[in-house]
Amino acid sequence: MRRTKIAVCIGLLAAIALSVSVVGQRIGEGRTLVVGIWGAAQEELTREYVVKPFEQATGARVELILGGSTDRFVRLYAEYDNPTMDVAFLAYGQAQQALKDRVVQGPNPINVPEWKNLYPQAQAVGYGVAFLAVGLMYNTEYVKQAPTSWLDLWNPAYKGKVAPFVFPGTQGTAFLVMAARAHGGDEYNIDAGFNAIAQLKPFPAVLSGIPETNLGFLTGDIWFAPQIHGYVYEFKAEGGPVDFVYPSEGTPFAMNVATIPTNAKNTDLAEIFINYFLSPANQLAYANRLFYAPTNRTVQLPPELAAMMPYGAQQIAELLELDWAHITAQQSDWADRWNRQILEK
Amino acid sequence: MLCLLGPSGCGKTTLLRTIAGFEKPTSGQVWLGGKDVTRTPPEKRNTALVFQNYALFPHMSVFENVAFGLKVRRWPMREISSAVKEILDLVGLSGLERRWVKQMSGGQQQRVALARALVIRPSVLLLDEPLSNLDAKLRLEMRTHIKSIQRSLNITAVFVTHDQEEALTMADRIVIMHQGRVVQVGAPREVYATPNCTFVADFIGKSNCLRGIVARDADGPLFIVNGGPRVRLEGAAVAEGEAVLAVRPEELRLDDRGAASETENALPGILMHTTYLGEMAYHHVRLEGGSMLMVAEYGKQVRERAIDEEIVILWPREAGTMLRS
Amino acid sequence: MTLATPSFVILGIGFLAPLVLLFLLSWRQSVPGSGLILDQWTTANYTRLLFDAYYFKIFWRTFTIALYATLLSLALGYPIAMAIARSKGRAKAFLLAVVLTPLLTNVVARTLGLMILLGRHGPINNLLVQLGLPRLTLVPGVPGIVIGLTQVFMPFLILSVSSVLENIDPALVEAARSLGCTRFGAFRRVVLPLSVPGIVGGSLFVFLLSFSAFVTPQLLGGGMVVVMTTLIRQQAMVLLNWPFASAVAIVLLLVSIVLVGTYTRALGGAERRESTRVAASSKISSWGRAVQELRRASYDLAASLGRAWTRLARYLRPMRLALGKLRFMVRAGGWGGKALIIAFILAPLPIVIVSSFSGSSLIMFPPRGGFSVRWYVGLLSRPEYIRSFFISLQIAALSVLIGVSTGTLAALALVRYRFPGREVLRTLFLSPLMLPAVLVGLALLRLLAMMGWTATFRGVLIGHLVLVTAYVIRTVSASLVGFDRSLEEASRNLGAGVFRTFRRVTFPLIKPGLIVASIFAFLVSFDETTVSVFITGPGTITLPVRLFSQLEYGLDPTVTAISSILVVIALLALLVADRLLGLEKFSTMR
Ligand SMILES: Nc1ncnc2c1ncn2[C@@H]1O[C@H](COP(=O)(O)OP(=O)(O)O)[C@@H](O)[C@H]1O
Numbered sequence A: 001m002r003r004t005k006i007a008v009c010i011g012l013l014a015a016i017a018l019s020v021s022v023v024g025q026r027i028g029e030g031r032t033l034v035v036g037i038w039g040a041a042q043e044e045l046t047r048e049y050v051v052k053p054f055e056q057a058t059g060a061r062v063e064l065i066l067g068g069s070t071d072r073f074v075r076l077y078a079e080y081d082n083p084t085m086d087v088a089f090l091a092y093g094q095a096q097q098a099l100k101d102r103v104v105q106g107p108n109p110i111n112v113p114e115w116k117n118l119y120p121q122a123q124a125v126g127y128g129v130a131f132l133a134v135g136l137m138y139n140t141e142y143v144k145q146a147p148t149s150w151l152d153l154w155n156p157a158y159k160g161k162v163a164p165f166v167f168p169g170t171q172g173t174a175f176l177v178m179a180a181r182a183h184g185g186d187e188y189n190i191d192a193g194f195n196a197i198a199q200l201k202p203f204p205a206v207l208s209g210i211p212e213t214n215l216g217f218l219t220g221d222i223w224f225a226p227q228i229h230g231y232v233y234e235f236k237a238e239g240g241p242v243d244f245v246y247p248s249e250g251t252p253f254a255m256n257v258a259t260i261p262t263n264a265k266n267t268d269l270a271e272i273f274i275n276y277f278l279s280p281a282n283q284l285a286y287a288n289r290l291f292y293a294p295t296n297r298t299v300q301l302p303p304e305l306a307a308m309m310p311y312g313a314q315q316i317a318e319l320l321e322l323d324w325a326h327i328t329a330q331q332s333d334w335a336d337r338w339n340r341q342i343l344e345k
Numbered sequence B: 001m002l003c004l005l006g007p008s009g010c011g012k013t014t015l016l017r018t019i020a021g022f023e024k025p026t027s028g029q030v031w032l033g034g035k036d037v038t039r040t041p042p043e044k045r046n047t048a049l050v051f052q053n054y055a056l057f058p059h060m061s062v063f064e065n066v067a068f069g070l071k072v073r074r075w076p077m078r079e080i081s082s083a084v085k086e087i088l089d090l091v092g093l094s095g096l097e098r099r100w101v102k103q104m105s106g107g108q109q110q111r112v113a114l115a116r117a118l119v120i121r122p123s124v125l126l127l128d129e130p131l132s133n134l135d136a137k138l139r140l141e142m143r144t145h146i147k148s149i150q151r152s153l154n155i156t157a158v159f160v161t162h163d164q165e166e167a168l169t170m171a172d173r174i175v176i177m178h179q180g181r182v183v184q185v186g187a188p189r190e191v192y193a194t195p196n197c198t199f200v201a202d203f204i205g206k207s208n209c210l211r212g213i214v215a216r217d218a219d220g221p222l223f224i225v226n227g228g229p230r231v232r233l234e235g236a237a238v239a240e241g242e243a244v245l246a247v248r249p250e251e252l253r254l255d256d257r258g259a260a261s262e263t264e265n266a267l268p269g270i271l272m273h274t275t276y277l278g279e280m281a282y283h284h285v286r287l288e289g290g291s292m293l294m295v296a297e298y299g300k301q302v303r304e305r306a307i308d309e310e311i312v313i314l315w316p317r318e319a320g321t322m323l324r325s
Numbered sequence C: 001m002t003l004a005t006p007s008f009v010i011l012g013i014g015f016l017a018p019l020v021l022l023f024l025l026s027w028r029q030s031v032p033g034s035g036l037i038l039d040q041w042t043t044a045n046y047t048r049l050l051f052d053a054y055y056f057k058i059f060w061r062t063f064t065i066a067l068y069a070t071l072l073s074l075a076l077g078y079p080i081a082m083a084i085a086r087s088k089g090r091a092k093a094f095l096l097a098v099v100l101t102p103l104l105t106n107v108v109a110r111t112l113g114l115m116i117l118l119g120r121h122g123p124i125n126n127l128l129v130q131l132g133l134p135r136l137t138l139v140p141g142v143p144g145i146v147i148g149l150t151q152v153f154m155p156f157l158i159l160s161v162s163s164v165l166e167n168i169d170p171a172l173v174e175a176a177r178s179l180g181c182t183r184f185g186a187f188r189r190v191v192l193p194l195s196v197p198g199i200v201g202g203s204l205f206v207f208l209l210s211f212s213a214f215v216t217p218q219l220l221g222g223g224m225v226v227v228m229t230t231l232i233r234q235q236a237m238v239l240l241n242w243p244f245a246s247a248v249a250i251v252l253l254l255v256s257i258v259l260v261g262t263y264t265r266a267l268g269g270a271e272r273r274e275s276t277r278v279a280a281s282s283k284i285s286s287w288g289r290a291v292q293e294l295r296r297a298s299y300d301l302a303a304s305l306g307r308a309w310t311r312l313a314r315y316l317r318p319m320r321l322a323l324g325k326l327r328f329m330v331r332a333g334g335w336g337g338k339a340l341i342i343a344f345i346l347a348p349l350p351i352v353i354v355s356s357f358s359g360s361s362l363i364m365f366p367p368r369g370g371f372s373v374r375w376y377v378g379l380l381s382r383p384e385y386i387r388s389f390f391i392s393l394q395i396a397a398l399s400v401l402i403g404v405s406t407g408t409l410a411a412l413a414l415v416r417y418r419f420p421g422r423e424v425l426r427t428l429f430l431s432p433l434m435l436p437a438v439l440v441g442l443a444l445l446r447l448l449a450m451m452g453w454t455a456t457f458r459g460v461l462i463g464h465l466v467l468v469t470a471y472v473i474r475t476v477s478a479s480l481v482g483f484d485r486s487l488e489e490a491s492r493n494l495g496a497g498v499f500r501t502f503r504r505v506t507f508p509l510i511k512p513g514l515i516v517a518s519i520f521a522f523l524v525s526f527d528e529t530t531v532s533v534f535i536t537g538p539g540t541i542t543l544p545v546r547l548f549s550q551l552e553y554g555l556d557p558t559v560t561a562i563s564s565i566l567v568v569i570a571l572l573a574l575l576v577a578d579r580l581l582g583l584e585k586f587s588t589m590r
């Protein structure tokens, strides 16, 4: 009797050990992948469409660190030799700079098969995960005549109701350049932009976050702001009194980018994770929920959804590609000027 | 100079603070200089309180402390200076104006507190056991010092103490307090000679308090001490019945020759022990029936006597105060 | 001194080493448009900063905002501190709870509450409009920032002042009144000067915290009021110009040290008078003399102002009568005034709580989308918030334990013993509060990355301990200053050893200071955001960091829901502490 009991016990233990070792053959068993990404809806989508299949397939655990891209950007530099994050999502300008400074790795199509399906614009900075259009957000409750041009913001009737975004930043930089272009300048001749924005004073606010922007539109303090199309449509879908316009002078192109730090400890897992992120399932979910335009060519969108974002090669090409290399080089001087000319009275 | 005298905890400080205006009486009024000030706030009463722990302002120099009351009264600076100088001279602190109070000795602090109170010429100066924190010698010095200052400035003062000697030497009138009540008011001599209750008799000076019964026989009133001894008295007219007879040790004599005069009682007893104090001595004698009597001897009279020997106490008939028990 | 060693080790790792990194960095050159740093030395960062009036202007603005916040805190906080010092039992426990609640609501949540409250469409402006008055533009703008900083940091002043007020012998007030002072006069001439050490300590905290605040000026300034922290953050985080940001930080640190040193010397007279007196006889530095002159001049100024006022008042007798009436009204309205101040302290709380039940994902007041508990229910499916709560709790508890014990030792060393470098050490311990937190965090991150300690629990703990130690040393020192050493000597004389003396005599007597220090330590750690954003990582993300990271994108009523829960937990904890231990014991002196 006793012997059989012992035998059963040993057998059970062996079975457990065996099962562990079977699972242990998976690549990520016992490892943790640290991913830095935006919170709220993005977190939910990522957990559902990326983390879940990734963890099932690899056996690794994913730890999400939520926050704005600025925190991640500066962290990548500060922790260059010993990064905490394995995957860091950045804004377009940041990703370009980090790639140039070799703080993050370039694309690796061998381990990220989805890379080949990306539009060329998304391939250029490594792993572009969403196309964004920086256009005009306006208040449908107070503005009856929908704007068509950036110049409409300088209409005297709207004085005190136009809120710029903080410079430098995706929306803020785009707005400065578009202000310059609308007033006869461009990236290389930025004076016109600064002078034009200075004319918009007093500002109801200088924006830096999405929640405060939406609140400003809701209370009626803000009628116009430069904004990324996805945020506008998301707020509109929730019942916000806003709409989005592609102005006639052009709508700057922007992108969210997934990056892998140069010295990342789990590059192999990071690449698998990004591959899931670029998968049509996830891209479609992002388009559905946040109206982020897919960077994966194989994603098919229903027409009514496609109308709300830059979809397809042609529309993407129509977006305005700013000279980011030049802008980044000038950024420091421009920030100085922004502080003095725009933020001071 | 009025002294509030009583054991600690009897309410002296409370009464003083009521005069100063820091306590509101639940009943009764406070009159100052012919005016009812019961509802006047402390700062309008023009009293000056010297605290037991002095309550000097630690953030001010001696000069600033003393000048405080005058500054509050908006005196011009020049007059303040001269008044402060004058008062510091009086208390013997001239030249120390710029010192910080924390750097001064207890006696000096005491004098700063006094100067601070005096300089505003209060209508009444209130002192709460001002000498209790000083050493014995300094205390004696300050007694006369305070008294003379008070005389020279002609200020009414209320002085709190639990030390009867202090009260007797300094006071013009003494208020004896017990358990929150005033029990006797009078000049030092009066209070000493004729205490109106056993408490006062016991508290002021030393008293022998004998319990017994007042009786009357053919020769007049008679006090029968519990246990037997009889004392014949003159003058003290008290109703018959239980009573306490108080007598001062210095009113009694020890009889060496065994000769009592007509006007004296002679009480036999046994000398239990003697307390020798230098210029005087106390003899503790047990009367028959167990009551104890204390007898004082002074100066040359002080003599060494055998313990446990029989002895006779001579008690003048006019000595002693009859108190109700 | 050996007593200060543990604190010094913490300071060394958590502050001095990063400071050295920053100092070295500040002489380097960054490459524009890149995060790279050239390997050559330059003075360009300093010349750029020092020879440009713009930076001075920003400094001046930050300085004045912090100054206004400090003065407003003093004006509003002092009466409350007096009320706390005077009250007993339940009333005292209630007042303490009121004062501490704002510090327990998360910085993001309470600032949002204020934004709504003071906003163009907020309750205050709506009331004004109803009364037929014009709207006030408090937010966005400097007034809103000052109000916000005051609301948040005033508790530091209140607790500092009340712990000193409780030490003042009530007989001193009576002495003054018996010498002819009115109630107000006694306050002005006796209580106020004696409470100066508390005012110095408390106002220093408010000033330094206001000076280095980021979230409040950013949100309440509508992104349009540039202060030093905005500038440093922009340089360090967006433009990656670390050398320039470091140079700004180093200069700020030096300026702060000079400012704070002058301030504590000039005002801390009562605290140091004796020592300066002693020093006066031997030798006195020209610096000390200058400070003394300054102090004397300020006293003279105050005196002559007082005299001028007296003269004026004599001529304007009617005015004096009116003033008397005003005083009477102030006294009558005293409790009304205090109630208003308490209302001000608590103001954002109802907004935070109500908006946490909003049906919509925007934080608004009144909330839209009807009543809903979805943000509370949502929390259930987000275990990471609960995990973060416990991490925060753990770090705060450890910060209190370690910070208060080591800090008290260091304070003992600093107050009791004279040794070379004492003043330097004293300043050093306070300086983590003078260096902008953004850069403390960044430099600490660099250091921890080098040590391989990023995102570790001990790394986060060290970061918190450095800040906590500063508060502890300052607060405990203040309570040691008035300490009668003969009590310790008595104890030693009666045969008690060093440790027993500390436990039985010193500790019970400085307990109020230690308790206030512990409260500060806990709250500072529990609410610390700016440094923690950098040094936390997977597994060590604290609650404030989690909430703060929602600010740029994804801020929803979850933040207010968590803050409401925190307040409820805090109140429950206070209630339990009151039931079990009796809260008033924690704050009374005798
Ligand atoms: N008349 C009184 N009625 C009620 N309580 C009194 C009265 N006088 C004194 N007390 C109380 O007795 C206590 C001791 O009084 P205090 O004045 O300090 O005594 P002292 O100064 O004589 O030592 C105090 O608590 C005080 O409140």
Ligand SMILES: [Mg+2]
Binding pocket: B009, B012, B013
């Ligand atoms: Mg007393």
